[in-house]
Amino acid sequence: MKLIGKAPEMDQADVNEAIDCASAAFKGFRNTLPRERARMLRKWYDLMMENKEDLATLITWENGKPTADALGEVTYAASFFEWFSEEAPRMYGDTIPASVAGNRVVTVKQPVGVCALITPWNFPAAMVTRKIGPALAAGCTVVAKAPGETPFTSLALGELALRAGIPPGVVNFVTALDNTPSIGALLCENPTIKKLSFTGSTNVGKLLMKQSSSTLKKLSFELGGNAPLIVFDDADLDTAVTGAIASKFRSSGQTCVCANRIYVQSGIYEKFAEKFAEKARGFKVGSGYEKGITHGPLIHSRAVSKVESHIKDAISKGGHVVVGGQKLPDLGENFYQPTVITGVTGEMAIAAEETFGPVAGLFKFDTEEEVVKAANSADVGLAGYFFTKDTQRAWRVAEALEVGMVGINTGIISDVASPFGGVKESGFGREGSKYGIDEYVIIKSMIFGGIQPIV
Numbered sequence: 001m002k003l004i005g006k007a008p009e010m011d012q013a014d015v016n017e018a019i020d021c022a023s024a025a026f027k028g029f030r031n032t033l034p035r036e037r038a039r040m041l042r043k044w045y046d047l048m049m050e051n052k053e054d055l056a057t058l059i060t061w062e063n064g065k066p067t068a069d070a071l072g073e074v075t076y077a078a079s080f081f082e083w084f085s086e087e088a089p090r091m092y093g094d095t096i097p098a099s100v101a102g103n104r105v106v107t108v109k110q111p112v113g114v115c116a117l118i119t120p121w122n123f124p125a126a127m128v129t130r131k132i133g134p135a136l137a138a139g140c141t142v143v144a145k146a147p148g149e150t151p152f153t154s155l156a157l158g159e160l161a162l163r164a165g166i167p168p169g170v171v172n173f174v175t176a177l178d179n180t181p182s183i184g185a186l187l188c189e190n191p192t193i194k195k196l197s198f199t200g201s202t203n204v205g206k207l208l209m210k211q212s213s214s215t216l217k218k219l220s221f222e223l224g225g226n227a228p229l230i231v232f233d234d235a236d237l238d239t240a241v242t243g244a245i246a247s248k249f250r251s252s253g254q255t256c257v258c259a260n261r262i263y264v265q266s267g268i269y270e271k272f273a274e275k276f277a278e279k280a281r282g283f284k285v286g287s288g289y290e291k292g293i294t295h296g297p298l299i300h301s302r303a304v305s306k307v308e309s310h311i312k313d314a315i316s317k318g319g320h321v322v323v324g325g326q327k328l329p330d331l332g333e334n335f336y337q338p339t340v341i342t343g344v345t346g347e348m349a350i351a352a353e354e355t356f357g358p359v360a361g362l363f364k365f366d367t368e369e370e371v372v373k374a375a376n377s378a379d380v381g382l383a384g385y386f387f388t389k390d391t392q393r394a395w396r397v398a399e400a401l402e403v404g405m406v407g408i409n410t411g412i413i414s415d416v417a418s419p420f421g422g423v424k425e426s427g428f429g430r431e432g433s434k435y436g437i438d439e440y441v442i443i444k445s446m447i448f449g450g451i452q453p454i455v
């Protein structure tokens with residue numbers, strides 16, 4: 001691992017200044033025409049696409065993911081600006097038949113105000129654009145705390161915002177590593193900030209929710225997952241293997257929607273395990289800039305330790321490592337082999353906790369009832385996946401899984417058009433889609449009274 005640069009370590013005074021700028025800018029920005037905001041977002045989108053290679057280089061540099069994945073992330077990240085540029089002019093209210101004689105009820109949607117955004121390192125661009133897009137579309141201004149591990153992508157996005165003609169003060173990035181907890185507390189407790197949107201772990205989400213109670217802010221939380229992926233006997237084997245590989249090993253297992261528990265029905269278990277392991281054996285781990293590399297390093301040594309502890313725990317309880325299971329010190333301290341473990345059971349740590357790394361644990365099950373019960377046993381519920389050719393079962397299981405998003409015969413569910421978010425301890429609120437903007441508006445009801453009909 002090499003030091004590639006340092007971002008300013010900002011403190012509470014710096015963040016207060018950013019909040020003041022956002023608050024001053026809100027007075028004008030809230031009154032811009034939705035069409036003007038749409039044009040700004042569209043321009044920002046265009047600039048991201050024009051500078052796609054440079055942004056991807058930065059993402060690979062600070063996050064480690066292979067350049068092809070980084071390029072994919074830039075396109076995904078930019079899609080939130082494109083999408084919400086199209087949503088901005090469509091912030092419709094309602095006209096509602098009143099239940100009181102002589103009254104008329106209409107609603108308007110207004111921007112909630114200055115928003116605080118906190119996002120993680122695993123998608124240095126996409127996690128923050130998924131919040132800024134709808135916030136700006138609604139007419140809000142933002143203070144975004146860049147991830148400590150990956151601040152440079154945020155700063156590059158900030159530069160592009162200025163080039164896109166977004167007025168100064170509307171988008172403010174703050175950077176910090178050690179000061180993160182005190183900045184987090186300030187963002188939660190400051191009364192000028194009317195909304196906090198957080199993506200990250202469930203533990204930090206709970207802390208931020210507690211801290212925000214002092215100001216009763218509007219909140220959105222996109223938190224941790226522990227996604228079940230179920231392969232039924234009647235699944236198409238190749239589709240299931242491809243989907244499971246894509247879901248499990250995306251970004252080396254470091255996405256919140258990665259499959260964490262792979263349940264395979266007993267009739268197909270051996271065949272699935274064999275094909276799945278064969279694919280995992282074909283991965284090439286190394287520097288994200290090298291051609292042919294499929295997987296980069298993990299983000300830090302804590303991530304490597306968690307992977308090691310889950311593997312060790314599984315082995316001690318009877319699991320068999322069929323692929324990987326080792327660090328790759330010749331490549332660098334945070335490189336780890338993609339790993340497949342068979343014979344995984346509900347007693348192992350991997351069943352209860354999100355690994356957030358390249359470890360695929362294959363559980364065996366017999367019945368639909370049993371697997372749905374196991375899948376729903378987690379405290380969290382972000383994504384779930386299953387593979388079957390039976391349409392009756394597809395509806396049944398999709399409705400029964402306690403998650404916010406279900407992939408049916410696919411391992412990739414991320415799409416700007418589809419609502420993104422969880423249930424249970426994976427948080428609340430939805431990002432992307434036609435619903436994403438709702439997180440950044442308040443609905444105001446206007447009740448007109450004393451209206452007499454013309455007779």
Ligand SMILES: NC(=O)c1ccc[n+]([C@@H]2O[C@H](COP(=O)([O-])OP(=O)(O)OC[C@H]3O[C@@H](n4cnc5c(N)ncnc54)[C@H](O)[C@@H]3O)[C@@H](O)[C@H]2O)c1
Pocket residue numbers: 118119120121122127145146147148180181182183184185199200201202204205207221222223224225255256257354356382422
């Ligand atoms: N649901 C989603 O959309 C989604 C997306 C990506 C990641 N995640 C989750 O994020 C986790 C991985 O990221 P992580 O380990 O970096 O999470 P984390 O919660 O430690 O950090 C996330 C962000 O919060 C900041 N942060 C940490 N402590 C804070 C505090 N006290 N106050 C304010 N900010 C604080 C960090 O600097 C970082 O920017 C996983 O659990 C993953 O599932 C969820």
Ligand SMILES: O=CCCC(=O)O
Pocket residue numbers: 122123126254255256257414
């Ligand atoms: O890591 C979580 C977000 C991943 C995604 O949006 O697909």
